[in-house]
Amino acid sequence: MPYVPGAKADSPAGLANVSLRVIADHARAATFLTADGVRPENLGRGYVLRRIFRRAVRHGRKIGLKKPFMAEMVAAVVRNIGDAYPELRGAESYVKTILNAEEERFGETLEGGLKLLTEAMEEIEVKNADLRDRVLPGSLVFKLYDTFGFPVDLSADVARERGFAIDVPGFDAAMEEQKAKGRAAWKGDRDGAGLPPAVAKLAAEGFKTGFLGHRTLEAGATPALVLENSVELNGVREAGESGRALTLVFPETPFYAAAGGQETDSGTILFPGGKVRVDEVQKAPGTGIFLHSGVLVEGKIDPGTPATLRVDRERRKKTAANHSATHLLHKALRTVLGDTARQAGSLVSSERLRFDFTHFAALTREEIEKIEDLVNADVRADHPVETVEMPVEEAVRSGAMALFEERYGESVRVVSMGDSRELCGGTHVERTGEIGLFLLTSEGAVSGGVRRIEGLTGEAALARVREDGKVLRDLSGFLKARPDELRERIEKLRGRIRELERSKEKKPDGGLPDPGLLASGAVQKNGIKFLAAKVPASSPGELRETADLLRDKLGDSGVMALASENEGKALLLVAVGKALAGKHKAGTIIREMAAAVGGKGGGRDDLAQAGGPLVQNTDEALKLARTLVLGEDREPR
Numbered sequence: 001m002p003y004v005p006g007a008k009a010d011s012p013a014g015l016a017n018v019s020l021r022v023i024a025d026h027a028r029a030a031t032f033l034t035a036d037g038v039r040p041e042n043l044g045r046g047y048v049l050r051r052i053f054r055r056a057v058r059h060g061r062k063i064g065l066k067k068p069f070m071a072e073m074v075a076a077v078v079r080n081i082g083d084a085y086p087e088l089r090g091a092e093s094y095v096k097t098i099l100n101a102e103e104e105r106f107g108e109t110l111e112g113g114l115k116l117l118t119e120a121m122e123e124i125e126v127k128n129a130d131l132r133d134r135v136l137p138g139s140l141v142f143k144l145y146d147t148f149g150f151p152v153d154l155s156a157d158v159a160r161e162r163g164f165a166i167d168v169p170g171f172d173a174a175m176e177e178q179k180a181k182g183r184a185a186w187k188g189d190r191d192g193a194g195l196p197p198a199v200a201k202l203a204a205e206g207f208k209t210g211f212l213g214h215r216t217l218e219a220g221a222t223p224a225l226v227l228e229n230s231v232e233l234n235g236v237r238e239a240g241e242s243g244r245a246l247t248l249v250f251p252e253t254p255f256y257a258a259a260g261g262q263e264t265d266s267g268t269i270l271f272p273g274g275k276v277r278v279d280e281v282q283k284a285p286g287t288g289i290f291l292h293s294g295v296l297v298e299g300k301i302d303p304g305t306p307a308t309l310r311v312d313r314e315r316r317k318k319t320a321a322n323h324s325a326t327h328l329l330h331k332a333l334r335t336v337l338g339d340t341a342r343q344a345g346s347l348v349s350s351e352r353l354r355f356d357f358t359h360f361a362a363l364t365r366e367e368i369e370k371i372e373d374l375v376n377a378d379v380r381a382d383h384p385v386e387t388v389e390m391p392v393e394e395a396v397r398s399g400a401m402a403l404f405e406e407r408y409g410e411s412v413r414v415v416s417m418g419d420s421r422e423l424c425g426g427t428h429v430e431r432t433g434e435i436g437l438f439l440l441t442s443e444g445a446v447s448g449g450v451r452r453i454e455g456l457t458g459e460a461a462l463a464r465v466r467e468d469g470k471v472l473r474d475l476s477g478f479l480k481a482r483p484d485e486l487r488e489r490i491e492k493l494r495g496r497i498r499e500l501e502r503s504k505e506k507k508p509d510g511g512l513p514d515p516g517l518l519a520s521g522a523v524q525k526n527g528i529k530f531l532a533a534k535v536p537a538s539s540p541g542e543l544r545e546t547a548d549l550l551r552d553k554l555g556d557s558g559v560m561a562l563a564s565e566n567e568g569k570a571l572l573l574v575a576v577g578k579a580l581a582g583k584h585k586a587g588t589i590i591r592e593m594a595a596a597v598g599g600k601g602g603g604r605d606d607l608a609q610a611g612g613p614l615v616q617n618t619d620e621a622l623k624l625a626r627t628l629v630l631g632e633d634r635e636p637r
């Protein structure tokens with residue numbers, strides 16, 4: 001629809017002009033926000049983007065744009081101002097992918113929300129023919145927001161076009177109820193509210209803990225503060241029977257405080273007369289103060305004496321390997337999936353790694369293997385892990401990947417390993433070869449447009465490989481097949497299961513004949529327990545299953561001859577017990593029976609099967625089996 005200059009505001013062209021201006025303005029804003037790393041969501045900057053974006057989509061629907069169109073608007077924005085803002089050109093593909101997925105998701109709910117809104121307004125109009133009290137209830141506006149993702153201003157826009165107002169106080173009350181818990185959690189804010197007074201005092205004085213953990217795992221320092229139950233400790237404390245919980249602050253520490261998805265270090269703090277076990281280290285909210293939380297497990301401590309801070313080396317080593325692996329994984333993802341794959345969160349512990357990234361489809365088996373191969377190739381290359389401090393602008397210009405959710409100071413730490421280059425304050429291995437092995441253990445969706453990979457490195461990865469190998473060996477033993485034969489064997493079992501399920505569906509009673517009832521028809525003669533019977537079976541396999549159920553009932557001295565009629569064909573089976581081996585052979589008996597039904601058969605001495613087209617002769621075949629086994633010429637019981 002073209003823009004019509006000079007059109008009257010209340011004319012169709014004038015109203016369309018308004019929508020076109022909204023779309024153009026909001027498309028520019030959405031393009032810049034998304035290129036800057038913001039994703040549509042329900043919190044913070046993501047919520048602002050989502051509101052802007054959905055308002056533009058709604059105006060597109062007003063002028064008749066039924067299909068997703070915002071990706072085309074992104075292309076127009078880049079064409080018009082990409083020269084002035086070259087970063088838009090590099091992010092164009094990524095922005096289109098993000099916004100197209102968001103538009104498709106919103107399109108699914110937009111129609112439902114608009115329908116609910118229109119029906120509510122029509123109902124109010126019917127009840128208020130004099131056109132007074134045209135107000136949408138706040139509870140409805142909140143339902144639209146909560147269920148359909150309609151921002152209040154979007155509902156207000158739609159309502160205003162039809163002469164309605166919205167009950168803003170009612171909406172606010174509903175929203176306030178939902179946000180109560182969130183507001184309570186926010187009170188422990190980054191300004192330090194809720195901190196122990198002694199910690200807050202240190203923060204007010206500008207105290208910050210220096211981190212030494214990039215260079216060493218052991219250091220000496222005198223506590224700046226020791227707390228017990230949030231109260232400053234000024235005297236000597238002795239360990240109780242179950243220890244004594246303490247929080248310690250030092251001017252410098254080799255302990256890493258949990259941040260950026262990496263877990264805390266643990267270890268010990270040794271005083272001249274006692275030992276504190278450090279369980280976790282956290283940064284006091286809104287400060288640069290490291291809080292070492294632990295337990296006085298031995299002896300006693302004096303807060304004013306020097307101590308040795310010693311990080312658990314093995315745990316740090318495993319954590320560092322997992323953290324470095326996430327950098328290599330990020331690079332591999334972008335290589336295989338393209339630049340739209342960007343980090344959306346991570347968790348790095350000593351046991352495993354978890355990496356969230358933007359992508360809109362499940363990874364294929366081939367993509368997963370390629371990603372694993374690329375990471376392990378970098379591991380085997382044993383790249384040195386290099387770090388350098390530089391201004392943040394210079395770091396970004398150099399090509400270092402930055403997480404837009406993170407806040408960086410004027411100077412940042414750039415970590416490089418091979419072709420990977422990222423801004424990162426975490427701990428890493430010295431060379432990628434220390435990672436040992438990378439194993440991708442799972443991949444799945446976290447939310448719309450965000451996937452999650454979990455993986456293992458080093459000893460944990462090797463342990464998983466060994467466990468998988470044990471499972472494979474156990475399966476080989478259970479199924480009596482070599483590992484390379486398992487796929488075929490399992491497929492056959494699956495086929496057998498499907499066959500049995502189909503046959504049960506066809507049977508009125510849904511099951512096989514009762515073995516006890518069948519076995520009661522057997523006769524005994526000359527030490528042989530013989531059974532000849534017709535049974536319901538829709539396949540040779542089901543006939544074998546019936547025979548398996550009867551074996552225990554007849555025993556090792558039993559012989560059974562079974563017959564079934566299915567789809568115009570006679571099915572026959574003979575089974576001979578172990579004690580009769582050499583005296584009667586199932587293969588010999590079945591060949592005689594098969595001739596009676598116009599077919600052929602064969603098998604082992606203990607089990608043989610046959611089939612033939614002469615269904616009317618199944619009784620004759622069973623009679624023949626009785627004669628061959630018992631030497632009688634009588635009708636089978």
